[in-house]
Amino acid sequence: MKTSFYPTDISYVVKDGKPVIQLFGRTVDGKQICVLDAFEPYFYVVGKIDVKDIEALQQDDLMVVRVEKVKKNLNEHETSALKVFVNIPKAVPVIKDLVKQLGVDVYEYDILFTRRYLIDKGIVPLTLTEVDGEEVPAQLKVPCIKAKKIVPKEDKVLQPKMLAVDIETYNPVREVNPSKHPILMIGLYGKDFSRVITWKKFPTKEKYVEFVQSEADCLQRFVELVAQYAPDFLVGYFSDGFDFPFIHERARINKVKLDLGLDFSELEIVGRTQKEAKITGISHIDIFKFIRKVIARSMKTDVYTLDAVSGELLGEKKHVVAKELLFKAWDDNEGLEEYCKYNLQDCVLTYKLTEKLLPNLTEFVRIVCLPPFDIVRMTFSTFVEWYLMNQAVKRNEIVPNRPGRMEEMNRMSDRIKGAFVFEPKPGFYENLVVFDYRSLYPSIIASHNISKGTLNCKCCGDPKMETERGTFWFCGKQKGLFSIVISDLILRRAEIKKQLKTSKDPLLAARSEALKVLANSFYGYMGFPPGRYYCIECAESTTAWARHYIHKAIDAAKQSGFTVLYSDTDSLFVLLENKSKDDALALMEKINKDLPGMMELDYEGFYPAGIFVSLRAGDSGAKKKYALLDEQGNFKIRGFETVRRNWSFIAKDVQKKVLEIILKEHDAPKAKSFVRQVVEDLRKNKIPLDKVVIHTALSKAIAGYANVGPHVAAAQKMEAKGLEVGAGTIIKYVVIRGKGLIRDKVKLADEASQDEYDGEYYVQNQIIPGVERIFAVLGIGVDDLTKNTRQSSLGNF
């Protein structure tokens, strides 16, 4: 009988001395199943040795089953190897040590059994798979099929059934302590399903609230409801680090069995430093981990609280309630309904976030070919590595070993020379054109065949590249693994981008993004010390070629009569002066004609005006600090770190307005008089109070601060008023007039009045630092902005 299903999770058991893979998933008609498949553990041996010597190896009940002679490639060169099969997975590390003692090399002895299975069978989680086999009885919560044959079927993906979970705990002090404090409520949210289980009764009309007798009952009911809902994904926010470890400990204390696993196994917390909560057959997705690792780089926020992340990605926030007073509400049984609402809303947000990011998660699962549980918890280097390993196996390559401790230490001391930066002269410029190399590092790796196995080959030697650590070249006859794999990624992405022009499918967009991110991670991976495919010569060559090509573009621009203003890594800023945009495009064509393979210089844009500022007045470099104005009137601002959260609105407003006047109107005197007006208004307390409020988030508990800065002083005042203040609390304060230290002059925002704020403080510490460097470029000093001289002029520029 043939069954089509989407695998979601994988594990294995040893039955009658033989390992059996358990592949959990959901069938096309929506039923959960488990597929059982026999699979043999093995590893490779390379070296001169008698097969009989290996066959004889045994230790207790761990033994070699058989040995096969195979043809493989090692570091991209042909070799003969022995494939050593052992009886159970646990035997691999033991037997490989025995083999190693015989003086030969061993490989692929640390690839997890379940992952080995996925690679070898080419099974892609979340993707339609067909199993041929009969149903067999088994001790599981779901029907079991014993596989005769299992193959990937169609390029269709699962819409997983998801359940979000969140807990609230009794928390009288600022400390998380599951051994002392009980769980008060557990929230669940899924499709057409809302529930908050709690064990103190109060009157309510909300249907989602369910009362039970005790904390133990609450935990018990949680287990029942999860089983009833039968999710593919159980989702939480920081649930590896908080919710599940807490639930686990409370269940232990209350003697409740958390047999959530589809094989009746209990929730398991593994790992010392980075905890992971595992449930057999159900994928526990800690969406926080995925967001911080994969999505974070494309987000604006710099804090990853559920509130901030939901706000940005969903436009929805947490339910507002005094969380730190929950223990009191519980003791007095007053206002608990609000906390239930809060609990449920956290689940809703967690659910929606996962729903939104599902295309991204799914694409990483499909590219890297690992279960969602693993993908959510992996870093980029492991993504690249796992992808390479998959490709290596497909190409009959033996996967290199990870470095030993010593080797890794040696690698860590190796630093490579970075990218080329041509620093601009600070100043105001008109009519700039920006070019950049499209995917510079990936395209160099692809075009120059940069790979561990093609490094300094014996058969050819061009072109050579001189680097800091020697002369390197890459084979011109045989394509290397890195280069093949990265070319494939680039081509696949180009194909998807074509499709995206006529389609808005979020899966396609996510796939394109995933491919890009993966390709961009290759360069970093080559210099990643714990990597299996570590190749410092490859990384060094990549940056050396990058410098070569950017210099080439700079030279070509100069030769065509352009003034080169600025260049960093892969981009080039030139001034048009008396030339046209067409001249710039012609220059680009000329440069592109000589580029090898997949390399290409792109026209990034034309900017009517731009300003480059220096780090400090007098400093020559203006690296990565500029503001450009495009033809639509939008700003492109880089490196102005002055616009920060903990600045007052007036400081941000003034900086923005000054850039606008200078770039759009080219009117320095106007910008100057604007600032002077603000300075005067501040000194006369004419700027509204809410514009001078400073917002700062407390990074830790008040007691943790050794020296009391202004925001800490303000926090102390809040505490004195009886408000709960801790890490993460946003402190809003105003600096008022007076003598002494700043911290003695702070007032809470809602207690200060319009006429008492210290205008001079704002001028010196908020306004001036934000615009000082911009004016320095125009030859206008701080005194010109703040001193009370009515007359001072500067010609138009």
Added chain:
DNA sequence: TTGTGGCGGGG
């Protein structure tokens, strides 16, 4: 400049 310790997220 390099090295180390703590913390993020959650309540």
Added chain:
DNA sequence: GTGTACGCCACAA
């Protein structure tokens, strides 16, 4: 579990 763990920042030396 055929395992090994991050990455950034503040602060010190």
